[in-house]
Amino acid sequence: MKAAVFENVGVWGVKEVPKPEIKKPDQVLIEVEACSICGTDVHITADPPGYIATEGTVLGHEFCGIIREKGERVDQLEIGDRVVVNPNNYCGKCVYCRKNLPNQCENIEALGIDYDGAFARYCVVSDKVAYKISNEVDASVAACAEPLACAVNGLNKVDIKPSDSAVVIGAGPIGLIIAMLLKKSGISRLFILETAPYRMEFTKGLNLGQVINPIEENAAEKIYKETEIGADYVFDVTGSQIAASMELVRKDGTIVLFGVNKQARKEIAQCEITTKEVRVLGTWLANATFPQAVKILEEEVIDMKSLITDTYPLEEIKEGMEKLRKGQAVKVIIKP
Numbered sequence: 001m002k003a004a005v006f007e008n009v010g011v012w013g014v015k016e017v018p019k020p021e022i023k024k025p026d027q028v029l030i031e032v033e034a035c036s037i038c039g040t041d042v043h044i045t046a047d048p049p050g051y052i053a054t055e056g057t058v059l060g061h062e063f064c065g066i067i068r069e070k071g072e073r074v075d076q077l078e079i080g081d082r083v084v085v086n087p088n089n090y091c092g093k094c095v096y097c098r099k100n101l102p103n104q105c106e107n108i109e110a111l112g113i114d115y116d117g118a119f120a121r122y123c124v125v126s127d128k129v130a131y132k133i134s135n136e137v138d139a140s141v142a143a144c145a146e147p148l149a150c151a152v153n154g155l156n157k158v159d160i161k162p163s164d165s166a167v168v169i170g171a172g173p174i175g176l177i178i179a180m181l182l183k184k185s186g187i188s189r190l191f192i193l194e195t196a197p198y199r200m201e202f203t204k205g206l207n208l209g210q211v212i213n214p215i216e217e218n219a220a221e222k223i224y225k226e227t228e229i230g231a232d233y234v235f236d237v238t239g240s241q242i243a244a245s246m247e248l249v250r251k252d253g254t255i256v257l258f259g260v261n262k263q264a265r266k267e268i269a270q271c272e273i274t275t276k277e278v279r280v281l282g283t284w285l286a287n288a289t290f291p292q293a294v295k296i297l298e299e300e301v302i303d304m305k306s307l308i309t310d311t312y313p314l315e316e317i318k319e320g321m322e323k324l325r326k327g328q329a330v331k332v333i334i335k336p
């Protein structure tokens with residue numbers, strides 16, 4: 001079968017690989033319907049890479065598909081079931097798994113990064129990370145279950161009340177999913193900070209709230225003018241804006257740090273957290289939030305389809321990746 005394989009730094013592409021086989025009794029073989037390109041894929045294929053993947057691995061970790069074969073110990077899923085997959089396979093045995101924190105598993109393995117993923121016709125995963133989803137959901141929408149499950153994990157850490165205000169820094173797919181969920185949760189006033197022209201225009205079209213370019217405008221002045229005291233919540237989805245978040249959040253407000261930027265080293269005055277009584281929360285991957293994500297998609301709680309800007313066949317994945325790299329797309333779907 002054809003698959004998009006990461007070879008080594010800066011070298012990757014579609015090539016012929018053997019069809020994967022079920023090797024353990026708890027595994028299922030999935031025929032991939034749709035697989036979304038994640039920002040992580042853009043980082044992996046960059047030179048120098050912003051994220052490290054295992055050489056020779058089939059990329060792709062946000063997907064949905066149909067179970068075509070199953071191991072003898074798979075009892076909750078049937079051949080023909082449509083599933084979405086948590087790409088972060090956990091061991092179920094380590095101290096964090098036993099604390100019901102599979103996202104912090106000490107033996108975590110990432111599909112499409114550490115082992116073969118879903119930019120391919122077929123993919124094999126453990127049954128414990130596959131979740132049934134209705135056939136009614138559009139395949140491209142179902143492929144976005146993983147970023148949604150991660151966003152839900154962040155939202156579950158806070159207690160949004162109607163009339164609360166929030167700032168989302170970064171209007172990439174995750175930032176926009178968070179913004180949509182915040183609106184549904186009762187946020188009355190929402191500000192979205194973004195500097196890329198394409199994404200600014202795209203976000204304005206979604207009508208979620210005020211879109212501010214913090215380079216061209218004084219975001220703090222605008223937000224304080226409307227909220228008087230600063231925002232109740234600030235979500236930094238860029239991984240580097242803790243200092244800006246501290247400025248925008250109100251006293252006794254909450255900052256949620258979502259994005260990962262391993263290079264970011266921001267200087268902040270610790271006493272501001274103390275005296276403003278700010279809560280700073282980190283959120284990482286999806287933590288038992290796939291069932292919630294599946295429900296949100298099945299019941300169309302948010303309009304995930306509005307975030308899908310491009311669809312390509314597997315053979316043209318490089319075009320999709322380049323569009324994302326240039327910031328000229330939001331969600332790009334690959335149909336193998």
Ligand SMILES: [Zn+2]
Pocket residue numbers: 038039040061062146
């Ligand atoms: Zn991802």
Ligand SMILES: [Zn+2]
Pocket residue numbers: 090091092093094095096097104105106107108
């Ligand atoms: Zn574990």
